[in-house]
Amino acid sequence: MATGQLHIDLGAIARNWKAMAKTSGRATCGAVIKADAYGLGVQQVAPTLAAAGARTFFVAVAEEGAAARAVLGEGPEICVFGGHMAGDAAAIRAANLVPMLNSIDQVRRHLAELPDHAYGIQLDTGMNRLGLEPADWAAIRADVAPRLIMSHLACADAPDHPQNAAQLATFHALTAGASAPLSLAATGGALLGEDYHFDLTRPGIGTYGGFPFTAAEPVLRLRLPVVQIRRIEPGEAVGYGAAFTADRTRRIATVSSGYADGLIRAMSDYAALWDGDRACPLAGRVSMDLMGVDVTECDHDPDFLDILNETHGIDALAEAAGTIGYEILTSLGPRYARHYHGAAG
Numbered sequence: 001m002a003t004g005q006l007h008i009d010l011g012a013i014a015r016n017w018k019a020m021a022k023t024s025g026r027a028t029c030g031a032v033i034k035a036d037a038y039g040l041g042v043q044q045v046a047p048t049l050a051a052a053g054a055r056t057f058f059v060a061v062a063e064e065g066a067a068a069r070a071v072l073g074e075g076p077e078i079c080v081f082g083g084h085m086a087g088d089a090a091a092i093r094a095a096n097l098v099p100m101l102n103s104i105d106q107v108r109r110h111l112a113e114l115p116d117h118a119y120g121i122q123l124d125t126g127m128n129r130l131g132l133e134p135a136d137w138a139a140i141r142a143d144v145a146p147r148l149i150m151s152h153l154a155c156a157d158a159p160d161h162p163q164n165a166a167q168l169a170t171f172h173a174l175t176a177g178a179s180a181p182l183s184l185a186a187t188g189g190a191l192l193g194e195d196y197h198f199d200l201t202r203p204g205i206g207t208y209g210g211f212p213f214t215a216a217e218p219v220l221r222l223r224l225p226v227v228q229i230r231r232i233e234p235g236e237a238v239g240y241g242a243a244f245t246a247d248r249t250r251r252i253a254t255v256s257s258g259y260a261d262g263l264i265r266a267m268s269d270y271a272a273l274w275d276g277d278r279a280c281p282l283a284g285r286v287s288m289d290l291m292g293v294d295v296t297e298c299d300h301d302p303d304f305l306d307i308l309n310e311t312h313g314i315d316a317l318a319e320a321a322g323t324i325g326y327e328i329l330t331s332l333g334p335r336y337a338r339h340y341h342g343a344a345g
Contacts, residue, residue, distance in 0.1 A: 002225055002227060002256045003225070003256065003335050003336060003337050004222055004223060004224045004225065004256065004257045004261065004335070004336045004337070005221075005222070005223040005224075005225075005304070005336065005337050005339060006220065006221075006222050006332060006336035006337065006338050006339070007220065007221040007222075007223070007339045007341060008040050008041070008044070008219060008220060008338060008339070008340050008341070009217070009218075009219045009220070009221075009341050009342050010044060010045070010048045010340055010341065010342045010343060011341065011342025011343055012209065012217040012218065012219040012342065013040070013045060013048055013049070013207060013208065013209075013219050014048050014049065014051070014052040014342070014343070015217055016206060016207045016208070016209060016213070016216045016217055016219070017029070017031060017049055017052050017053075017054060017203065017207045018052055018053070019206075019213075019215065019216070020187065020190060020201070020203040020206050020207060020213065021053065023190050023191060024185075024190050024197055024201040024203075025194055025197055026197070027185075027190075027197040027198060027199055027200055027201050028055070028056065028181075028199060028200045028201070029053075029054065029200075029201050029203065030054065030055075030056035030057065030058055030079075030183075030200055030201065030202045030203075031046075031049045031054035031056070031057050031058070031202075031203065031207065032057075032058045032059075032186065032202055032203065032204030032207070033045060033046050033049070033057050033058065033059060033064075033068060034058065034059045034060040034064055034081065034204070035060065035064075035330050036064075037208075038204065038205070038208045038326070038329045038330055039329045039330040039331070039332050040208060040219070040220075040329070040332075041338065041340075042064075042067060042068055042071060043071050044340050046068055046071045046072050047071060047072065048343070049207070050072055050075075050076060051343070054076070055075075055076050055077065056076065056077045056078075056079065056200065057072065057076055057077070057078045057079070058078075058079050058080075058081060058202055058204075059078060059079070059080055059081070060080070060081050060082055061080060061081075061082045061085070062080055062082070062084075062085065062088040062091040062092055062095075062097060062099070063091065064080075065078045065080050065091065065092075065095050065097040066091050066094065066095040066097070068095075069095035069096065069097070070095075074096070077098055077147075078095070078096075078097050078098065079097070079098045079099075079100055079120060079148065080092070080097050080098065080099045080100060081100055081122070081130065082099075082100075082102070082130075083099045083100050083101045083102040083103070083106045083110075083122065083130075084099040084101060084106050084109055084110040084113075084114075084119070085106075086109065089113040089114055092114060092117065093114060093117060098118050098119060098120055098147055098148070099119050099120070100119075100120040100121065100122040100148070100150060101119050101120065101121055101122065101132075101146075102122045102130045102131055102132065103132060103136070104132070104136050104139070104140065107121075107132075107140055107144065111144075118147045119146060119147060120146045120147050120148035120149065120150060120180075121137075121144065121146040121148075121149050121150070121180075122149075122150050122151065122152075123137055123149065123150070123151045123171070123174050123175075124151065125151040125152075125167040125170040125171045125174065125184075126154065126163060126166060126167045126170060127151075127152055127153070127154040127167070129152070129154075130152070131151060131152070134170075134174060137174060145180075146180045147180065147181075148180060148181050148182075148183060148200065149175055149178055149180045149181070149182050149183070150182070150183040150184065150200075150202075151167065151170075151171050151174075151183075151184050152184075152186065153167055153184065153185065153186070153188065153189045153196075154167070156185070156186065156187075156188025156189040156191075156192060156196075156212070157188040157211065157212045159188075159191075159192055164189075164192060164196075167184070168184065168195060168196060171184050181198075181199035181200055182198040182199050182200070183198055183199060183200040183201065183202060184196055184198055185197055185198070185201045185202065186201070186202045186203060186204055186205075187203045187204055187205050187206035187207075187210075187212065187213055188212050189201070190203055190206075191206075191212055191213065205325065205326055205329075208314075208329060209313060209314065210313075210314055210315060210325035210326065210329065211315045211324075211325055218308075218309070218310050218313045220308045220313070220314065221306060221308060221309050221310070222306065222307050222308040222309075222332070222336070223304045223305070223306050224255045224256060224257045224273065224291075224304060224305055224306070224307055225255070225256045225303065225304055226253045226254070226255055226256075226293075226301075226302055226303055226304065226305060227254045227255065227256050227290070228253070228254045229251055229252070229253045229254075229295065229301050230251070230252055230254070231249065231250070231251055231252075232246045232249070232250055232251075232252055233246065233249055234246050234247060234248050234249065237284075238252055238283045238284040238292040239283070239284030239285045239287065239292050240284070240285045240287055241284075241285060242284075243268065243269065243284045243285050244269070244283040244284035244285075244292065249296075250283075250294055250296045251294070251295050251296045251298075251301075252283050252292050252293065252294060252295070253280070253292070253293045253294075253295045253301075253302065253305065254290055254291070254292060254293075255273065255290065255291045255292075255293050255305055256289065256290060257289070257290070257291060257307070258286050258287050258288045258289045258290055258291055259286055259287070259288055260288045260289055260333060260335070261289075261332070261333035261335055261336065262328070262331030262332045262333045263286055263291070263307065264286070264321050264323065264327075264331065265285065265286045265287075266321045266322050266323065267282065267286060267317070267320050267321035267322075268282060268284065268285040268286045269281075269282060269284070269285075270282070270320040270321065270322075271307070271317060271320040271321065272312070272320070273293050273305035273306060273307050274305060274306040274307070274309055274311075274312055275295065275298050275302045275305055275306075277311070278297060278298060280293050280294055280295050280297070280298065280305060281293070281294050282294075293305060313325075314328045314329055
């Protein structure tokens with residue numbers, strides 16, 4: 001088999017979410033499952049999180065909400081970060097979604113098209129991405145009855161960044177006297193402490209084993225098959241652009257995976273694969289379907305090499321690629337054979 005083997009530990013995902021729920025203290029803990037549960041499969045992950053105790057889920061757009069509803073059934077609440085876009089009314093109604101309205105236009109659209117349907121409000125407290133501006137919120141506040149009022153922190157993964165406290169103060173000011181439940185914190189915000197928890201937290205990346213939740217269990221192992229191993233002599237080059245040249249006799253494994261599978265080209269010459277606990281550096285550029293790996297120091301010819309495992313997770317690989325764990329997760333391609341292990345217990 002020439003496709004990589006992606007092993008996903010559902011039990012670890014459930015335990016990470018429970019740990020985030022404990023970190024959230026008295027606040028209810030929701031679960032973010034946008035982007036196909038961060039690329040790991042909403043059909044498998046969403047029921048796992050529901051079994052672990054999650055009752056409020058968050059997706060990016062209405063189409064994702066409809067897919068999540070088909071998996072979760074009628075009970076859980078599913079909120080849509082992107083709000084109520086033009087053409088969303090039928091999906092919102094059919095899947096019983098709660099759009100988080102982000103603008104005056106969205107508020108007007110929702111109240112006109114679905115006047116009796118629940119909704120939330122998203123406020124901009126300083127990120128300048130989604131959310132009602134303070135003046136717009138003041139103009140409509142007396143006329144709306146949201147199910148939830150939320151905002152989003154821009155710098156929560158940097159605990160000492162002054163914008164965290166500034167956004168917290170703004171959120172307090174904008175929601176003073178509100179009767180609806182409040183939510184400000186995703187993973188990073190939940191880790192900032194009780195002041196940021198309010199009524200509901202929304203962990204995403206921490207559930208899937210990523211920074212800034214450094215206590216998270218790893219949830220992935222990605223094993224890549226070795227197609228061929230060849231001996232190269234000093235001065236011989238490997239891969240496109242002859243970017244790697246052997247300084248001595250070396251053994252190079254050609255591994256079946258590449259940037260078409262989410263292993264981005266920027267990790268060329270920086271990332272390593274693993275034969276057990278032995279690091280095997282990339283040799284040359286990552287190409288679309290293949291990578292060269294230096295296995296000279298291995299005492300055998302490996303059939304598989306890991307690029308993600310328990311000790312070398314998404315954030316370590318992201319560092320080598322000059323990116324973040326989120327991009328590694330959500331880029332994992334469809335060619336991998338996926339194996340799900342564990343349960344919510």
